Amino acid sequence: LTGSIPESIASLTALSSLDLSKNRLTGPIPAGIGNLSSLSFLNLEGNSLTGSIPDSITSLTALEQLYFSGNHLGGSIPANLGNMVSLVGLSLYANNLSGPIPKSIGQLSCSYIDLSGNQLDGPIPATLGSIGSLEELYLHNNSLSGPIPTAIGKLGYMSKIDFSGNRLSGSIPDTLGSMSNLVFLSFENNNLSGSVPTSIYDLRRLSHILLGSNGLGGTIPDSITSLPNLEILKLSSNKLSGTIPSTMQSLSNLKSLHMNDNRFVGSIPAGIINLPELTELDLGNNMLNGFIPEILHQLSARTYMVLSGNQLSGPIPTSMAYCSQLQRLWLDNNSLSGPLPDTFSTLSRLTSLRVGHTSLNGTLPNYIGGFTLLSLLNVNGTNLTCPADHTSCGPTQSQRSVFCQECPSFCDTCGKPAEATSNSSSSSGASTTTDTSSSSSSESSSAAASSGGGASVGVIIGIVVAAVVILLMILAGVLLCLRHKRQQRPKGMAGSLAASHCTEFSLAEVLKATNNWSEDNQLGSGAFGDVYKGVSPRDGTTVWAVKRAKLIDVDFQREIQQMADKNHPNLVRLLGFAIGGDMRTRPEQVLIYEFVPNGDLQTWIDPNKTPSPLSLQQRLDILIGAAHGLKYLHSFGVVHRDIKPANILIGDDMQAKVADFGLMRPGEGSTVGVGPTQVMGTPGYVDPMHSQTSKATTASDVYSFGVLMLVVLTGRPPLSDSLRESSHILSLASESLSSGTAASLKNPKMEAPGDAVLRVAELAISCTVERTASRPTMAHVANELQAIREEVAGKDELSAAVKVDVQIQEMKDAVAGVGSLDAELQLIGNRFST
Structure with missing residues (x-):
């Protein structure tokens, strides 16, 4: 569905359930929606709704489920939210909401509250401790500050709590030890200090403890062994000291252990290295010895x-x-x-x-x-x-x-090939196995020839034995291959994706759609694979963008599942996948996306490819859309790692869509980063901190987006041909801000007010500051860009009005003294003003 929600919806007073989720609805939420007094279920998530949440919504006292997540809603959360006494589930994540969390929230009877991925600020209200029924509370990726209220410890039914990615300070309350049902605890990426309360280690149901990227000190007590269900423990980037307790070897269910970037000393306990279920172990950047x-x-x-x-x-x-x-x-x-x-x-x-x-x-x-x-x-x-x-x-x-x-x-x-290699050796693209077998064959032939005729019987026997062995090896290989083909497909994969509307296609269907990977169908090639255009053979109308992987990924299933449930207007949508081919020689892993018709942003800002440059408003609209797409990904903890114009596609109505996000790997259970991995990205856009630490975080994406803003503004690449540090586009932006001149910061063919250009440049520079904790969130970036966009639009309207007045005056001057034209001039003036 497209368009806006009509005001006439207010007349449906008997309506009990309204679900308009995952469409392309725009515009504000009508205030009249507060008249639907019988409504118990309201779901508008996954659209492009703007404006604020109408205060009238708080009059829906019968409403039990409210889902507005994944939109562009701004403003504050209604102060009278607590009036919605029947509310059980509240989801407002991934919007542009700002201001404090209203204290009246403590009057609700919710079991589930998700306000993550916004720009909420101020303290976490202590009144949250009054919601005795609360089981899941998500406030991550906001700008909340102050201490964690001790009253939170009263929530005895709480199972999952996530306050990561804020600016919280102070110590972790000891009262959290009373939350006996707690399974998931994440306070990552804040400014917390003090030691980890020992009472937390008494919460026997805990499976996830994520406290990385704070300023926590102290030691890890032996009592950590009281957590038999612990699967994920992330304490990285703190000030923890002492030795690593050898008793941790009893944590037999531990799958991920991140204790890097602390001050641990002593030796590595052998029992930890040998934990049987441990998938990830990071003890880097400590003072461990032995x-x-x-x-x-x-x-x-x-x-x-x-x-x-x-x-x-x-x-x-x-x-x-x-x-x-x-x-x-x-x-x-x-x-x-x-x-x-x-x-x-x-x-x-x-x-x-x-x-x-x-x-x-x-x-x-x-x-x-x-x-x-x-x-x-x-x-x-x-x-x-x-x-x-x-x-x-x-x-x-x-x-x-x-x-x-x-x-x-x-x-x-x-x-x-080496000079001594026989003529049958392979070329530079051949495998080592081929070279070796060819050489061995030549040597065998020479040996047989030099041995004389008396050795012919032995040679024949040897040949027969070799032939039998080779035949048996081929047969065994075929059997292993068949067995592997049966095992390589994850069981229930299609079923697990059905709820996400991600379809499994056969490789034959993909080959038919792309005309057997025809060059005429190829759209481009990137680091992860080649992209082809195709038409679905099932309906003959749906246009595909088919990505054929270059390298086989053992985590293909996980990545598909990760992409399939990410639905946002500013993300390229995954339609399906295909797996097939010979899994030993040429396996095929294929991703099928929606086809985005207007190419990528790189084409639109390249002055050599676009005779009519985009206006500043168009550039800002594209940046705002891309910012919303990234903000949505960050709310799930997904880090893109390769933000650049080529990965921003342009859809209908010049709508920006972030591409290639599914090929990035989030941290297990993390809402902030992906942990140690190889540095990925495009030169000029890569965060220097990512290059130094090999750790990608949401702040790394913010840095890349800052560079992207300047590239979109100027049409220039981030680096000049000399690739010197001083030639980076950030240096140009800094110089322009210092001098207060905007001329060098915009495409010369683009008309734009200088102050707006400088504001964009200033925002871009703030995204690229060295201290990652000082960089804004993508929610903040989206809000700032929207404010600049509205200011530019207002100036354009004023400029247009001035031009109309000038044109009218010029026409009046031209016909001065001709009274019969006065009426016509009035009509012309009316026409201009409308």
Whole structure:
């Protein structure tokens, strides 16, 4: 549905349920909606509604469920919210709401309240402690300040509480220890201080404790073992000290442990390293010493381990090969010695390996060339030497590129056949296996020929035996492949996505839609894959944008599920997916998006491609839409990591839609960041703090958006060809703000008031300040852009009115003295004014 909600809806006084969610409705919520006295269910989420929440809504005393999330609503929450005495569920997340949370909220009888992803400020009202029925409370990603009220501890039914991403200060109340039903606790990314109350460790039902990015001190008590259900523990970026309790080895359900960037000392307890269910372990940037403990058994759940930035010494344990599913291994900036273990050859799923700035020595092992998923290799500052054999570079161009970054001495020969290789050796794109088999075949032939005729019987027997062995190997491979095909599809995947309207298509349907990946259908190519245009073979009308993945992702199912439930007017919508092909040689993972007809923002701001430049109002509208899309993602803790004009698509009515967000990975249970991973993004847009720490947060997206604003304003790229720091577009903006001149900050063909241009530039600079905690949220950015947009629109209307007056006066002057035209001039004036 499109258009606005009609005022006439107020006449439906007998209506008990109204659901207009997930449409394209615009305009304000009619004040007359307060007349629907029989209404018990009201859902308007997932539209583009603007204006404020009408005060009349508080007269709906029979209303039990109120959902306004995912819109562009501004203003404050009605002060008389507490009048809605029947309200059980209240969801206002991902809007532009500002001001304080009304104290009257304590008069409600809700079990669920979600006000996250707005720009609410002021303190958390202590009256929330009066809602005895409250089970879930989400206030994250706002600008709330002050202490956490001790009255919150009265909420005995509370199971989930999230205050992360605010400006809360003071200590964590000890009264939280009374919330015996608490399962999820997140106070991440605030300014909390003091120690973690020991009473929290008595909450036996807790599965998630997220307290990272604060100023918490003290130690971790042994009583943490009283949390048998604990799955996620994130204490990173605090001031915690002391040793890591060895008793934590009893936390057998722990899946994610992040204690990085603290002041822990002592050795790493062997029991923690060997926790069987632990998927993520990050102890980086502490003061830990001693040896890395031996791994005693197979740890198939472990996907990444970060121990970098400590004082660890001794060799890397060969037993680390037990972590066969490891994707990220960071051991850099320690005092480790010895070679890279030969047993690491089993870590074939590694995507990121960092061992730089250690005392490791020996030769960089050849097996690294077989790591087909490796995209980051860091051995800088070690005594490791490069191998002489070019075949160790790896069979693919991407592997050779990664390998050659560390071993530039043979980049020229990397992947090329050696001079001694036989004529049957493969070219630079061939695999190491092909080279080796060809060479072996040649050597076997030569040996047979030189042995003379007396050895012919032995040769024949050898050939027969070899043929049988090869046949058996082929048969076993076919059986394994068939078995793998049966196992590789996640059970119930389509069913789990059905509620999100994400459809599973067959690979045959995709091939038909794209004309078998025809070049004529190709729209473009990016880091994650090629994009093709297609038409759904099921209805013959729906136009698709089909993304064909370049690299196979083992978390494909998780990423699809993550994208499928993200529905916002300013996000490109995922329609479906497809999985197929030969899962060993050329597996296919395909994402099917809605087709956005007007290309990307890069095309619209490139002066060489657009003869008629966008007006300032159009540019602001696009930026506002993109800001709302990002704000919505951030409310779920999703960090984009590659904000740039090419990832902002332009839909109908020049509506901005953020693309490629689903290919980014949020932290498990986190509302703030994605934790340690490889640096991603486009040069010029990447947050320097992300480059330094390899941690992407919502603040990283804000930085990139700040650069984007300047690029959209000027039409210039973020970096000049010289790629010098001083040539960054931020330097240009800073100079213009210092001088108070806007001329260099806008497209010369674009008419725009200088003060508005400078306000946008000032906002952009605030997004890129070095201290991430000082950067605004995307909700704040969207609000500021909207205010600038309204100011520009007002000036344009005034300018148009002035032009009309001038034109009328000129016409009057031209016909001065001709009274018969006075009436006609009056008509002309009326026509202009309307």
